[in-house]
Each structure stands twice: as C-alpha cells, then as structure tokens.
Amino acid sequence: MKNARIILIDDDETLCEGVAFILRDEGYSVMNTSSPVEGIELIGKNIFDIALIDYKMPHLTGIEIMKEIKDKNPATKVFIVSGKPFIENVLEEENVSHLVEGIIKKPFKEETLLNALKGALA
Amino acid sequence: MKNKEEQAGEALRDSEIRYRRLFESAKDGILILDAETGMINDVNPFLVEMLGYSREELLGKRIWELGSFKDVIASQDNFMELQREKYIRYEDLPLETTDGHRIDVEFVSNVYFVERKKVIQCNIRNITERKQREDELYRLNRALKASSRSNQAMMRATDETEYMNEACKIIVEDCGYKMAWIGFAESDDNNFLCPAASVGIEDADLATSGNIENAQDLSDNVIFVEETAFCKAMLAAPQFKRVQEQALKQGYASSIVMPLMDRGRAFGVMSIYSEVPNSFPGNEMGLISELVGDLAYGIMELRLRKLHAKIQDALENSEKRYRALFDSMTEGFALHEIICDDNGIPCDYRFIEINQAFEKLTGLKRNDVLYQTHNEILPGDNPAWVEFYGKVALSGEPIEFESYSSDLKKYYQVFAYRTMPHQVAALFMDISERKKAEEILMRDKETLESIVKERAEALLDIQAKLERAKRLSDIGTLAATVAHELRNPLAAITISAVIIRRKAKDEAVREQLKNIDKMVDESDQIINNLLFYSRLGTPHHKNIVIYDIIDECVENLRRQIKKNVRLKRNFDYLKGLIMSADPIQMKEVFHNLLHNAADAVSGGDGEDDGEIEISADSYPEFIKIRIKDNGQGIDIQHQEKVFDPFFTTKAKGTGLGLTVCNQIVNIHGGSIDIESEPGNGTTVTIVLPKKGKLR
Numbered sequence A: 001m002k003n004a005r006i007i008l009i010d011d012d013e014t015l016c017e018g019v020a021f022i023l024r025d026e027g028y029s030v031m032n033t034s035s036p037v038e039g040i041e042l043i044g045k046n047i048f049d050i051a052l053i054d055y056k057m058p059h060l061t062g063i064e065i066m067k068e069i070k071d072k073n074p075a076t077k078v079f080i081v082s083g084k085p086f087i088e089n090v091l092e093e094e095n096v097s098h099l100v101e102g103i104i105k106k107p108f109k110e111e112t113l114l115n116a117l118k119g120a121l122a
Numbered sequence B: 001m002k003n004k005e006e007q008a009g010e011a012l013r014d015s016e017i018r019y020r021r022l023f024e025s026a027k028d029g030i031l032i033l034d035a036e037t038g039m040i041n042d043v044n045p046f047l048v049e050m051l052g053y054s055r056e057e058l059l060g061k062r063i064w065e066l067g068s069f070k071d072v073i074a075s076q077d078n079f080m081e082l083q084r085e086k087y088i089r090y091e092d093l094p095l096e097t098t099d100g101h102r103i104d105v106e107f108v109s110n111v112y113f114v115e116r117k118k119v120i121q122c123n124i125r126n127i128t129e130r131k132q133r134e135d136e137l138y139r140l141n142r143a144l145k146a147s148s149r150s151n152q153a154m155m156r157a158t159d160e161t162e163y164m165n166e167a168c169k170i171i172v173e174d175c176g177y178k179m180a181w182i183g184f185a186e187s188d189d190n191n192f193l194c195p196a197a198s199v200g201i202e203d204a205d206l207a208t209s210g211n212i213e214n215a216q217d218l219s220d221n222v223i224f225v226e227e228t229a230f231c232k233a234m235l236a237a238p239q240f241k242r243v244q245e246q247a248l249k250q251g252y253a254s255s256i257v258m259p260l261m262d263r264g265r266a267f268g269v270m271s272i273y274s275e276v277p278n279s280f281p282g283n284e285m286g287l288i289s290e291l292v293g294d295l296a297y298g299i300m301e302l303r304l305r306k307l308h309a310k311i312q313d314a315l316e317n318s319e320k321r322y323r324a325l326f327d328s329m330t331e332g333f334a335l336h337e338i339i340c341d342d343n344g345i346p347c348d349y350r351f352i353e354i355n356q357a358f359e360k361l362t363g364l365k366r367n368d369v370l371y372q373t374h375n376e377i378l379p380g381d382n383p384a385w386v387e388f389y390g391k392v393a394l395s396g397e398p399i400e401f402e403s404y405s406s407d408l409k410k411y412y413q414v415f416a417y418r419t420m421p422h423q424v425a426a427l428f429m430d431i432s433e434r435k436k437a438e439e440i441l442m443r444d445k446e447t448l449e450s451i452v453k454e455r456a457e458a459l460l461d462i463q464a465k466l467e468r469a470k471r472l473s474d475i476g477t478l479a480a481t482v483a484h485e486l487r488n489p490l491a492a493i494t495i496s497a498v499i500i501r502r503k504a505k506d507e508a509v510r511e512q513l514k515n516i517d518k519m520v521d522e523s524d525q526i527i528n529n530l531l532f533y534s535r536l537g538t539p540h541h542k543n544i545v546i547y548d549i550i551d552e553c554v555e556n557l558r559r560q561i562k563k564n565v566r567l568k569r570n571f572d573y574l575k576g577l578i579m580s581a582d583p584i585q586m587k588e589v590f591h592n593l594l595h596n597a598a599d600a601v602s603g604g605d606g607e608d609d610g611e612i613e614i615s616a617d618s619y620p621e622f623i624k625i626r627i628k629d630n631g632q633g634i635d636i637q638h639q640e641k642v643f644d645p646f647f648t649t650k651a652k653g654t655g656l657g658l659t660v661c662n663q664i665v666n667i668h669g670g671s672i673d674i675e676s677e678p679g680n681g682t683t684v685t686i687v688l689p690k691k692g693k694l695r
Helices: A013-025 A036-045 A062-072 A087-093 A110-121 B004-025 B045-051 B076-085 B128-156 B160-174 B209-214 B217-225 B238-250 B282-328 B356-362 B384-395 B432-443 B445-503 B507-535 B546-560 B583-603 B657-667
Strands: A005-009 A029-033 A050-054 A077-082 A100-105 B029-034 B040-043 B087-090 B105-114 B117-126 B179-185 B193-199 B229-231 B254-262 B265-274 B332-340 B346-354 B399-405 B410-420 B423-430 B542-545 B566-570 B578-581 B611-618 B622-629 B671-676 B682-689
Touching: A005 A013, A005 A036, A005 A062, A013 A029, A013 A110, A013 B445, A029 A036, A036 A062, A050 A062, A050 A110, A062 A077, A077 A087, A077 A110, A087 A100, A100 A110, A110 B445, B029 B045, B045 B117, B076 B087, B076 B105, B128 B160, B128 B282, B160 B179, B160 B193, B160 B265, B160 B282, B254 B282, B265 B282, B332 B356, B332 B384, B346 B384, B356 B410, B356 B423, B384 B399, B384 B410, B384 B423, B410 B432, B432 B445, B445 B507, B507 B583, B507 B657, B542 B546, B542 B583, B546 B566, B546 B583, B546 B611, B578 B583, B578 B682, B583 B611, B583 B622, B583 B657, B583 B682, B657 B671, B657 B682
Parallel strands: A005 A029, A005 A050, A050 A077, A077 A100, B566 B611
Antiparallel strands: B029 B040, B029 B117, B087 B105, B105 B117, B179 B193, B179 B265, B229 B254, B254 B265, B332 B346, B332 B423, B399 B410, B410 B423, B542 B578, B611 B622, B622 B682, B671 B682
C-alpha cells in the first residue's frame, strides 16, 4: 500500500520534515505540519490511513489530536511518536491505549518506523 | 331483920362501892360532866394517866377549856348538840396529851340522869396501837401495790418519758400524794433542772417551766448535795418562802425531793408534794426511796437498753458496710492466726477469714483455705511469709512488704497489721506483672540499649535513604525533562542520517552514518538508565512472554557487537512461559546486563575468544537466568560496589546500569547475584518469581 495516506504532526520541524521526506521517498502520500492547529484543519479536510503524532506539543496534546482523528475517521491508525519517558503509562492513565496502533519512541531507527507502518497497512 | 329503908340504903352503898371500884379500875378513860354546864365532875385515874393532867387540874373545868378536847367538843355548839342527841361517838379525832403527843381514841358520850340531874359520861379508849396497826397494814398494802406496779412499769417501759409519767402516777395514785414530778440535771454543773415528767399538776401556770423553776430551789439543792431533802411543813421552811403562795394555792403542806442516783452520782430528782403536813415518816421514806431507787435504775436501764439497741443497730450497719467493702474490694484480704512453736517462735499461720479478691488473686478456693494453715496449703512456699506475719504478731508493728510465692508463682505487695494478739490481717495486691516488667527491664537493660542504638541507626539509615529519595526525585524531574528534550534532537539526528544514507552512495559516508547511529543509541541508553534509576516506581505488571523479551535484547545486541563475539543461546527452556512482570523494566534489565557482558568481553586483547552465554532454568515458582561472559571480570575491591549508583569503572557510563537492574529485580520480588573472578569472567544470576510478587 505504497500510496497510503499519512498525516504527520510534530512540533519539531526538522524531525517532521525529515520523516516526511523519508516517507515520501518510500512512496507514501504524506501531509505534514509542525502546527497542531493546522493539523486539526488537515484532519478535518482529509481522510488518512495512518497518523503519526507527537505527544507533547504546544496548545494540544497528541491524545487530543488522536481523538479528533478517530472522530473523523475511526479507521485511521494512529501512532504516537514521542520521547516522553514512560509514555505507555501515560496512555494507560489517560485510558486511550486501545485507540493507539503503536508507540514509536524517539529516537527511532529507520526500520522501526517503516516496519511499524508496514505492519499497520498489511 | 332490917327494914326496907335500911335494906335500900345498904344496897345503894353496895352499888356505889361497886361503881366506884369499876370507875377507878376501868381500862378506859372516863369523864363525868355536868350536862348543864359542861363542867368536869369526875375523872378516873386511867384518863388522868392517859392525858397527863392531874385530877385536880381537870375537876371543875369546862371541857372546851382543855386543850386535849378542843377538837372533840370544840365549842358550846357541839356540846349543845350532845345535849340534844344524848349520844355521840368519834373515832377519827385524836387527843393531844400535855406533852404534845397525839393519841388516837374512841370517844363515846352518853347523857343520863343521876338524882334528877343530867350528867354526861364520856368513855375514852386509847386506840393508837390499833390505829397504827391498821395504818401499817394500809401502808404495807400500798407499798406492795406501788412496788408491783412500779416493777411492771419498768418491765413494760420502752419510752423513758412514758415510764417516768407512769412512776409519777404511781406516786400520786397508789401512794396518795398530791403531786410528783421528775427533773433532770440539764448540764454537768447540775445547777438547773429540766422538768421531764409530772403528775398532779392541775394548775396550768404551775406546769410552765418558769413556775416549776421557782419550785425548784430545793430540788436544785438536792442535785447538788445528792442527798434527800425534805420539808415536813412546807410553809414553815425558810427556803420555800419564794413558793409559799404557790404552794398554798396548790394545797401543799409538805414535800420531799429525792435524788435519782446512778453510780453514786445524781442525774435528776423526784419531787413529791403532799397536802398533809409531816407526810413522810420513816417507813414512808423507805417505800419512797425504794421506788425512787427503782425509778433511777429503771431510767438507766431504759437508757442502756436504748443505747444497746442503738449500738446493736450501728454494729449491724457497720457489719453490713464492712461486709460489702470486704467482698467488693479489689485488694485481697486474709486474717491469719499465728501459730508458734514451743519456744514461742512463729512457725505457721492459719487462715481465719479471706475475701473474694483473695480467691481471685491467689487462685485458691475459699473452702480449701479456711481454717487450713499456710504450710498445709502451700508446703513448698517461701518461708518468708511466716517470718513477715510472725514479726507483725510479735511486735504489733504494721509492715508493708513485697514477697514472692513460689507455690503460686506470683509476686504480692502486702500490708499487714495486728488485729489482736496472735492475729494478723493482710491486705495484698498481685504485682507479678509489674515485677516481671521490672525484671525484664533489669535483665534487658543492655539489650534494650542496644536495640535503641540499632533503631537509632536504622532511623539514621532511613533518614539517609529519604534524603537520597528526595535527591532522586529531584534527579527524576530533571532526568525526565532532559530525556524528552534530548530525544527529539536525537531522533532528528537519526532521521537526518537516514536521509543522508539514502542520498550518499559513498561507503565511507555510510560508515560514518553507522557511527552516528551507534552514538545515538548510546546516548539514548544513558538517558534510559538515568530515567529508570530516578523514576523507578511500582512496576506495571502484565502477563509477558519472558523468552521474547530476552530474545529481542539478545538480537539487538547481536546487531551492535562485533561479529567475533559468540552469543550462546541456552534459554529455550523459557519458551512459552508466561509470567507476570513489567515488560519495559524487564527489557531494561536484560539490555543492561547483556551490554555489560559485551563491554567486558570486548575490552581485552583476545577479542576472538569473546563469549557470552545466556542460559535459563524454570522452576515451579521462579525462573533463573544466567548471563555468563569470559571477559575481564571485576576487581575484588570493586565487587562490593557494583550496585552502588554512579559507580563505574568504564571510561564512559553513568554507573547506573547495575543499580537499575538490581532495583528492578528487587521490586519484582527477585534477586540478582554477581560472581566474578578478575581475568576469568563474570556470571550474573537473576532469579525472578513467576507470579509477580511485590516486595
């Protein structure tokens, strides 16, 4: 599913652009933004197969964005991409573990990311 | 032959002679009076002797001129009555002799004619003795009656006032006196009498205390001298001047005041008043004083009876109170009779009385104790008990002591005192608990001190740990922040390297990118250790497949180490085993231990010989995993410190790896053990329970 639609939201612009570059290079159809607010707009206008979302961002958390995505299209698979220590515990505490397809911990390796996407799209 | 005249004259003379002889020798007194004039014509010698007047003194006198007859024929009026009636008889009018004696007489007068002249013949018979006998009989009868009634009154009496009123009544009703009253000394100085009972006081005025007081002059005196005083003719007595008028009004002529005596001391008086003067002759006094004596005795007896009843009552109350206290008190009580040997030295004692607390405190039953001796009941007991009680019995001094009963296995605190010779009472409490505590305190004083010292040290240790925890918590906050902030750039670096790798075909560049990856890994691991060390908390237990975790870590390691290090996998026993643990923490443990082993084998010169073996055993309750390397080993002096935080021998490293491993295994209820020989490698053994137990 090389043409799968992926949205990428991370307030770290360098990382966000870098990952978007790799994924486009892999043939995915990628929309990316460093602004969570813009992210919400994109989500409102488009349908995505996969969402890669940072947890900690200004104004909005990854969980809030994930809920928007799931409201819009429950089929969208969401990965939380975060360097926050013990993020698993946070998701459990917030009672959203079941909404999450997977956690990709920063710093992550190329194959970790690509394997996770392949797994989700298989 | 005499003629009739002569015969008549002779007969007259004979008659005259016979009359004269009779007149002269008669044993009655005879008076012949001229009935017209009342003049005494003749008197016989018996009367002369009876009255003490001479015949000459009497003859020719008129009868009312003589003192003796003033009551009999006291006036011409009476004489005229005699003339009219021709006969009178008296028995109740005594005559008075010249020397003042009164004689009881029977007085019979007849009027008749002698030679046509009216004469009165008075026959006077002395009946004093008869009168006296009659009087004595009367008095005896009265005394008996009074005495009997008095005795009855005394027997019946329950109330003192009633009894005294009865006594006064006896005096008045049976003894025939006008009035009787009883008074008591009001106070010790006996100066004033308080009226207590009276009979015969009709005048209300006299019954008031003021008037009684007036009548008491004599009575006061009696109390004072404690002798009988009497006043035969009340109105003539000088001390009664004050009450003359009153006495007159009441018609008292004489009185007597007798002390009521008790053991030689007067406590009151009985006062008796008579309307007849000279009313208290000797025999009368005997009766009255006997009655008064009985009265005094009776009053005292009544008071004694009353006192006795009161004492009896008080005694019963006291007994009841004592019994209640005796049975309800918490202290044990025992009354002992001390038994002495032939030399008078106490050798045993007998229990005479015990209370309920005694039974409770000793465990001995009343029936088994009473009237038994100490040596019988407690033959093996401490002889000190006999000594203590014996000492009290001999000295009479109360003592307080503490003693142990070896038979009862108890300590008692005792207060003992002598109640009477050879009897000792004891009050006691069980102080075994206190004694035990004291003994333990004494014995364990040192132990306690050392315990205190230990506790103090433990507290210091806890304090140190708390301080460290606080420090760790600060480090934790810092580490979490730093971790997050560093991981983003590390991720960006990694991604940049990936992008470069995709564009650069040059092998040398690719090699450099590999180094970047490796450095990022190492940095990430440092961050992880710092996080685990500072943020270790309650593990999030899940059912995990431990084999998969170890496998993942081993395979990660394989990718990172040099190809000439052999990884021997001997942990297939764990396949399929599900156990309860925190997967992230478990991954951390094996990641760290495997990297330590890899560091150990890669540091030496003989790189080709590097070998790491991972083996495992499964037991019913736990699993055992060994990670063995043939690396450089740990110096002996470092072996103790390997779990200390921030201890490291590596050129780079935080010194947190083993610390974190140890803590994670510990909080999972397992253990971690390191065996190492410098130069010959290290074996780390981890034991983990299958069911996640929290320590």
